[in-house]
Amino acid sequence: MNLAEVRAVVTGGVSGLGFAVAQHLVQHGGKVALFDLNDAKGEEAVSLLGAGQAAFFKTDVSDEADVAANLAKAKDFLGGLNAAVNCAGILGAGRVLGREASMPLAQFATTVKVNLIGSFNVAKAASELMQHNAPGEDGERGVIVNTASVAAFDGQIGQAAYSASKGGVVGMTLPMARELARFGIRVMTVAPGIFWTPMVDSMPQAVQESLSASIPFPSRLGRPEEFAATVAFILQNRYLNGETIRLDGSVRLAAK
Numbered sequence: 001m002n003l004a005e006v007r008a009v010v011t012g013g014v015s016g017l018g019f020a021v022a023q024h025l026v027q028h029g030g031k032v033a034l035f036d037l038n039d040a041k042g043e044e045a046v047s048l049l050g051a052g053q054a055a056f057f058k059t060d061v062s063d064e065a066d067v068a069a070n071l072a073k074a075k076d077f078l079g080g081l082n083a084a085v086n087c088a089g090i091l092g093a094g095r096v097l098g099r100e101a102s103m104p105l106a107q108f109a110t111t112v113k114v115n116l117i118g119s120f121n122v123a124k125a126a127s128e129l130m131q132h133n134a135p136g137e138d139g140e141r142g143v144i145v146n147t148a149s150v151a152a153f154d155g156q157i158g159q160a161a162y163s164a165s166k167g168g169v170v171g172m173t174l175p176m177a178r179e180l181a182r183f184g185i186r187v188m189t190v191a192p193g194i195f196w197t198p199m200v201d202s203m204p205q206a207v208q209e210s211l212s213a214s215i216p217f218p219s220r221l222g223r224p225e226e227f228a229a230t231v232a233f234i235l236q237n238r239y240l241n242g243e244t245i246r247l248d249g250s251v252r253l254a255a256k
Helices: 016-027 039-049 064-078 105-130 160-183 205-213 224-236
Strands: 007-011 031-036 054-058 083-086 142-147 185-192 244-247
Touching (some): 016 031, 016 039, 031 039, 039 054, 083 105, 105 142, 105 160, 105 185, 142 224, 160 185, 185 224, 224 244
Parallel strands (some): 007 031, 007 083, 031 054, 083 142, 142 185, 185 244
């Protein structure tokens, strides 16, 4: 898929990794629809990207009707839909047995609802529209890229909910890719390690240095533009399908 031809929905698209993906696609001639909940950041993101190339749609990714309605609107704005990049997510940090009490079930459920169910919800609604696209080279009609985390494989203490939700994203990648293959729709997942995000930026310098030192090579935090470049590579390389790519500088998370 040529990046200039990309017509993408990017969830969590007004900040962090999602915004980096949107920036990369727009810089290479693509158009993006940003799905997020923050109106102010949505307006700011569109202003930075250009109103002709980007639009913001306030969307709860875990709401089936909301996603379906906004995908239809996004497709109209974009003039088609051939890519969906799921970056929306929450940390949901907390111990199963905390000092005061055990983790409320609602906290676990909310984390799974946003990270896993939200990704599935957008993927299935997007593929429902993509299946009607005219086939391109190799019969390709669309691409879905999900975001997991290295916590899906080596989650730390306090990440039971988060790791479960991201592990679910990894787990559905291959079966979804196999199912959607007959429609010419590819499904891939990226599992980033420790990346430079607004949350990390607010941490003390000593904590930032400690995080960087934990990464074998290069010994620094991942840059959002590196995540965006990986997504772009996936969109462009049709032979990538049904796989999860760890993007982590070979880090393996310690227990805590």
